[in-house]
Structure formats: C-alpha cells, structure tokens
Amino acid sequence: MAIDIMNPYEMAVAQFEDAGRRLGLSQAMRAILSKPKRELTVNFPVRMDNGDVRMFTGYRVQHNINRGPAKGGIRYSPQVSLDEVRALAMWMTWKCAVVGIPFGGAKGGVICDPHQMSHAELERLTRRYATEISILIGPDSDIPAPDMNTNPQVMAWIMDTYSMHKGYSVPAAITGKPLAIGGSEGRLEATARGVQFVTREAMRDRGMKPEETTVVIQGFGNVGSITARLISEMGCKVVGVSDISGGVYNPAGLDVYKTLRYSREHGGLKGLPGAEAVTNQELLELPCTVLIPAALENQLTRSNAPRIQARMIIEAANGPTTPEADMILNERGIPVIPDILANAGGVTVSYFEWVQDLQRFFWAENEINNRLESIMTRAYRAMCDKAEEQQVNLRLGAYLLAVARVAEATEIRGVYP
Numbered sequence: 001m002a003i004d005i006m007n008p009y010e011m012a013v014a015q016f017e018d019a020g021r022r023l024g025l026s027q028a029m030r031a032i033l034s035k036p037k038r039e040l041t042v043n044f045p046v047r048m049d050n051g052d053v054r055m056f057t058g059y060r061v062q063h064n065i066n067r068g069p070a071k072g073g074i075r076y077s078p079q080v081s082l083d084e085v086r087a088l089a090m091w092m093t094w095k096c097a098v099v100g101i102p103f104g105g106a107k108g109g110v111i112c113d114p115h116q117m118s119h120a121e122l123e124r125l126t127r128r129y130a131t132e133i134s135i136l137i138g139p140d141s142d143i144p145a146p147d148m149n150t151n152p153q154v155m156a157w158i159m160d161t162y163s164m165h166k167g168y169s170v171p172a173a174i175t176g177k178p179l180a181i182g183g184s185e186g187r188l189e190a191t192a193r194g195v196q197f198v199t200r201e202a203m204r205d206r207g208m209k210p211e212e213t214t215v216v217i218q219g220f221g222n223v224g225s226i227t228a229r230l231i232s233e234m235g236c237k238v239v240g241v242s243d244i245s246g247g248v249y250n251p252a253g254l255d256v257y258k259t260l261r262y263s264r265e266h267g268g269l270k271g272l273p274g275a276e277a278v279t280n281q282e283l284l285e286l287p288c289t290v291l292i293p294a295a296l297e298n299q300l301t302r303s304n305a306p307r308i309q310a311r312m313i314i315e316a317a318n319g320p321t322t323p324e325a326d327m328i329l330n331e332r333g334i335p336v337i338p339d340i341l342a343n344a345g346g347v348t349v350s351y352f353e354w355v356q357d358l359q360r361f362f363w364a365e366n367e368i369n370n371r372l373e374s375i376m377t378r379a380y381r382a383m384c385d386k387a388e389e390q391q392v393n394l395r396l397g398a399y400l401l402a403v404a405r406v407a408e409a410t411e412i413r414g415v416y417p
C-alpha cells in the first residue's frame with residue numbers, strides 16, 4: 001500500500017472526529033458514533049460453472065440505525081475489505097442525515113471479481129450471499145441497493161431470494177431494482193442527477209458559465225457515465241473520462257454520446273478514436289474547471305493534491321479524497337463538494353423507491369426528479385450556510401449538519417445512560 005493511501009475506515013473516523021470535536025460531543029457520544037453497530041462476516045460456497053466449489057467472503061455492516069432502518073449499497077470487488085465496508089457504512093449514516101432522509105447507514109460487499117465470472121456464477125453467488133445476510137436485511141431493518149459492480153439485475157436476485165424465504169414478494173427489502181418488480185423511475189440516473197444538481201449550484205455560486213466550463217470525470221460506470229451525459233447536456237465540455245482500463249482526453253471536448261456508445265460496444269474506453277490515452281493518475285491532474293472523481297476511494301492524496309489543476313472538485317465517488325489531500329486543496333483554495341452530499345441523489349431516490357414499494361403506489365419520473373432536485377439543492381444550500389457560519393470547509397459544514405442530527409437522535413432516544 002502506498003504510504004499516502006489511507007485505510008478508509010481510519011479516514012472516515014478522522015472526518016467524523018473533526019466534526020465531533022467541533023460540535024463538542026461528549027466522549028461517550030463520540031465513542032458510540034465512531035464504531036459500527038453491527039458487523040456480519042459471511043463465508044459461503046458457490047458452485048462454479050466447471051463444477052468446482054469456491055469459498056467467498058462477504059460483509060454487511062450497519063453503522064447506525066438511530067434515525068431509521070439501515071440503508072446502503074452492496075459492492076462486488078476483489079479489493080473489498082471489512083474496513084472499507086465499515087467506512088462506506090459510516091459515510092451512509094452521514095449521507096442520509098445530511099439530506100434529511102429517515103435512514104441509518106449500512107454497506108455490504110463481497111470479495112470477488114464479477115468481470116471474471118459468468119452470469120450464472122454471479123447469480124449463484126448473489127443468491128447465496130443474500131441468504132447469508134438475510135438475518136440482517138429487510139424492509140424495516142436494513143435495505144440494500146447497488147454500488148460498484150452491482151446493478152438492477154443483482155438487486156432483482158436479492159429481492160427474489162429474500163422473497164422466496166418469506167413466501168411472498170417483498171419489494172421494499174431492496175432498492176435499485178428493475179422497474180418490472182417495483183423499482184423506481186429515475187433510480188438508475190439518480191446519483192448522477194444529484195451530482196448534476198449540486199455541480200450546477202456550485203458553479204452558479206462561483207460564476208462559472210457552463211459554456212466556459214471543462215470537466216474531467218474519473219470512472220465511467222453508473223455514476224460517472226451518466227454524470228458525463230447530464231453535465232454535457234448542461235452545456236459543459238467534458239474533456240476527459242476514464243475507467244479501470246485508463247483515461248481518454250481531448251482538450252477540444254469529447255463527444256459524450258459517441259464515447260458512451262464506444263464504451264458499451266468495446267467493453268471500455270481504451271482505444272477511443274480522436275482522444276489521447278492518459279493514465280488514471282494523469283487524468284486527475286489534467287487542466288479543467290471541474291474534476292469529478294466517480295470511481296474509488298483514495299484517489300486524491302497528499303502526492304497529487306498539489307498538482308490538481310481543477311478549480312473545483314465534486315466527489316461523486318465515496319471517499320475519493322484523503323484528509324491530507326483535503327488540507328492541501330483547502331489551502332490552495334480549491335473547493336471540494338463532499339461525497340456525503342454530492343452523491344446523495346442515489347440514496348434519496350432509493351428512499352422514494354422504498355416509500356413507493358411500501359405504499360404500492362408509484363410516482364411519475366418528473367415527480368421523482370423534482371423532489372430529488374428540491375432535496376439536493378436544499379441540502380447543498382444548508383451545507384454552504386453552515387460552512388460560512390462556522391468558517392470551515394464544505395466537508396466540515398456537511399459533517400456538522402449530519403453528525404449533529406445523528407447525535408440528536410441518539411441522545412433523544414436515550415440509547416446510552
């Protein structure tokens with residue numbers, strides 16, 4: 001591990017502690033909120049297509065459930081670790097609190113490489129993992145959703161497996177499902193749409209005109225690729241994008257629709273005609289107005305933060321910026337719109353999906369998008385006001401709001417003596 005790459009859980013605790021100290025939370029409250037409430041590790045067998053049986057390890061961590069049922073995605077990746085899932089669960093708690101939706105925070109993960117598995121293997125892995133974590137999940141207790149390398153199909157298998165155990169369909173047990181089984185209009189685009197609303201507000205505040213704004217996006221999956229489309233529809237010029245295979249750059253602007261089609265047809269961005277190939281590290285340091293990390297944690301570190309040329313960073317990924325990089329960017333006057341706010345559009349529409357499933361009453365897409373816009377812009381404004389009032393950066397502004405809400409719920413429930 002490179003020296004400036006941080007353990008994500010230590011990073012999440014450091015960010016929380018910063019807010020906890022400033023809020024004057026008691027030692028007991030800080031101890032409660034810095035630890036996950038429940039952690040489940042499951043080791044389970046899956047029969048592979050060649051007949052072999054392989055063991056897999058998965059996790060489901062609930063950080064806090066004082067404001068409502070636990071909520072958060074499931075990640076499939078060879079790099080998943082318990083500390084990563086702990087961090088992602090804690091970030092979910094603050095995310096739900098900062099946008100004011102009635103959930104606590106959770107996250108799940110399975111150590112696997114879905115790109116090396118067949119559809120049938122992935123289904124068997126998913127169903128077995130869902131069974132193993134079914135002691136925690138449910139519409140009133142813990143509601144999973146997609147994250148990296150999981151999608152509506154995976155959510156459908158989890159919903160089906162959970163429902164098979166119950167003996168009836170329980171759509172509200174999971175969100176991010178296909179529309180045919182109780183998914184919500186707008187959920188697929190929701191995280192990116194939230195990123196777009198927040199980017200638009202942050203640009204307006206700084207007098208950045210879309211036609212003069214260049215954007216670089218790291219990650220071209222659900223969040224990154226749809227963000228690229230929505231941002232270019234806003235009139236901004238997307239000059240660089242990347243995926244795990246590397247990045248592509250054209251200072252004159254990429255044709256986002258052609259790029260999307262190329263990536264779909266070729267299974268990635270590598271070799272995109274009319275663009276210069278760059279590495280993911282080079283991509284982050286390209287000249288641009290707005291940089292949007294939309295892939296992984298630990299991308300902006302103390303090593304590259306001094307060389308970032310963007311005038312503003314929007315964290316579509318969870319945890320892309322280490323606390324050291326945060327300090328450097330802050331000193332350099334580069335605002336960072338923090339993950340817990342910037343990418344909260346996904347969980348916000350997951351909340352709408354859960355409500356619709358519980359009521360068996362579905363809303364139109366424009367209603368979803370309008371409600372999302374109003375929640376995201378209100379939360380963005382509240383974060384800016386808090387940061388201004390306390391003379392702190394935007395991450396701390398968002399944390400002060402979120403942590404205070406979770407601490408208040410914890411205190412008022414009297415869950416500690």
Ligand SMILES: NC(=O)C1=CN([C@@H]2O[C@H](COP(=O)(O)OP(=O)(O)OC[C@H]3O[C@@H](n4cnc5c(N)ncnc54)[C@H](O)[C@@H]3O)[C@@H](O)[C@H]2O)C=CC1
Binds near residue numbers: 280
């Ligand atoms: N899907 C959702 O609704 C939400 C996702 N997020 C966060 O957004 C980020 C992206 O998630 P999704 O788009 O859902 O995942 P995805 O699996 O759809 O896409 C991930 C993208 O990142 C790229 N990538 C993977 N490893 C990389 C590396 N080492 N360097 C550069 N690129 C790499 C992949 O090639 C892919 O293009 C994650 O941090 C996730 O936690 C946050 C909120 C909600």
Ligand SMILES: O=C(O)CCC(=O)C(=O)O
Binds near residue numbers: 145
């Ligand atoms: O939609 C959800 O419930 C959670 C999405 C997620 O995992 C995230 O916001 O990081």
